[in-house]
Amino acid sequence: MDLYFGEGMLFGMNSLDMSVNIAGVKWKNPITTASGTFSARESGEFYDLSELGALTTKGVSYEEWEGNATPRIAETYGGMLNSIGLQNKGVEHFIKEELPVLKRYGVPIIVNVVGKTVEEYCRVVERLSETDIDMIELNISCPNIKEGGISFGTDPKMAFSLVERVRKSTRKALIVKLSPNVTDITQIARSVEAAGADCLSLINTLLGMRIDVHKRKPVLANRVGGLSGPAIKPVALRMVYEVRRSVDLPIIGIGGIMTGEDAVEFLMAGANAVAVGTASLVDPTAPFRIKNELKQFMLEYNYRSIKEIELLEE
Numbered sequence: 001m002d003l004y005f006g007e008g009m010l011f012g013m014n015s016l017d018m019s020v021n022i023a024g025v026k027w028k029n030p031i032t033t034a035s036g037t038f039s040a041r042e043s044g045e046f047y048d049l050s051e052l053g054a055l056t057t058k059g060v061s062y063e064e065w066e067g068n069a070t071p072r073i074a075e076t077y078g079g080m081l082n083s084i085g086l087q088n089k090g091v092e093h094f095i096k097e098e099l100p101v102l103k104r105y106g107v108p109i110i111v112n113v114v115g116k117t118v119e120e121y122c123r124v125v126e127r128l129s130e131t132d133i134d135m136i137e138l139n140i141s142c143p144n145i146k147e148g149g150i151s152f153g154t155d156p157k158m159a160f161s162l163v164e165r166v167r168k169s170t171r172k173a174l175i176v177k178l179s180p181n182v183t184d185i186t187q188i189a190r191s192v193e194a195a196g197a198d199c200l201s202l203i204n205t206l207l208g209m210r211i212d213v214h215k216r217k218p219v220l221a222n223r224v225g226g227l228s229g230p231a232i233k234p235v236a237l238r239m240v241y242e243v244r245r246s247v248d249l250p251i252i253g254i255g256g257i258m259t260g261e262d263a264v265e266f267l268m269a270g271a272n273a274v275a276v277g278t279a280s281l282v283d284p285t286a287p288f289r290i291k292n293e294l295k296q297f298m299l300e301y302n303y304r305s306i307k308e309i310e311l312l313e314e
């Protein structure tokens with residue numbers, strides 16, 4: 001057994017309680033993967049995925065989405081821009097080819113769901129509800145094509161309507177992933193809570209842009225893309241902090257988590273769990289490493305459980 005001496009006390013590494021309960025689903029620890037940055041087939045070659053608290057998939061639509069034109073990824077200071085366009089092969093392919101791989105690891109499975117209409121979202125959710133996945137993460141940052149491309153997640157009434165309809169389509173635990181590209185994220189959070197969400201995840205990427213001054217044109221073919229990585233962590237922390245004081249739902253914090261201490265910051269800001277995204281593109285073992293760094297932090301400061309890492313005082 002690994003041991004740690006500190007504050008005159010002797011602790012066993014295995015005596016820590018790192019478990020969390022997220023909307024009725026028990027995770028062995030508070031670390032999951034962020035949608036769009038993880039594939040069980042590839043990541044499973046680097047570490048044992050059963051060591052994580054949960055596994056979150058990339059976005060799954062009802063039918064296949066081709067994604068945006070290339071180039072669609074660009075490095076920037078403190079992070080990256082992406083404009084992948086939620087490319088995926090559709091829900092039936094996911095159920096047949098990807099779900100069996102995820103199930104090998106015996107941890108909760110969270111499927112991120114995308115759509116361009118309320119009806120599309122509901123069809124995906126209804127199909128997934130026939131499977132034994134554990135949780136559904138609703139990406140409400142998608143453009144509503146019936147409303148001229150306005151994002152579901154930027155309008156409180158539209159967000160409420162979408163979540164309310166989806167809530168009627170499933171008994172699975174429903175996570176709603178919030179967009180930071182709004183004036184007041186707490187308003188959106190309260191709307192989806194009232195509509196029946198079981199949990200919130202935040203934040204999604206911030207809109208950003210890069211220009212190639214030599215070619216005199218945007219670096220991304222889509223001109224703008226989602227900014228992720230360490231650059232957005234202060235914004236994500238602030239939004240988690242604000243939302244925690246506005247709703248009672250569990251929160252999964254996302255945004256620039258690169259180390260175990262980054263994860264602790266989110267827990268102290270009010271998150272109940274965290275998702276690791278861009279870090280995995282730099283270091284494929286990042287979720288596993290961050291989990292172990294969080295464990296070491298708990299030992300160093302004599303935390304016996306995740307629940308003891310309290311919210312910041314007012």
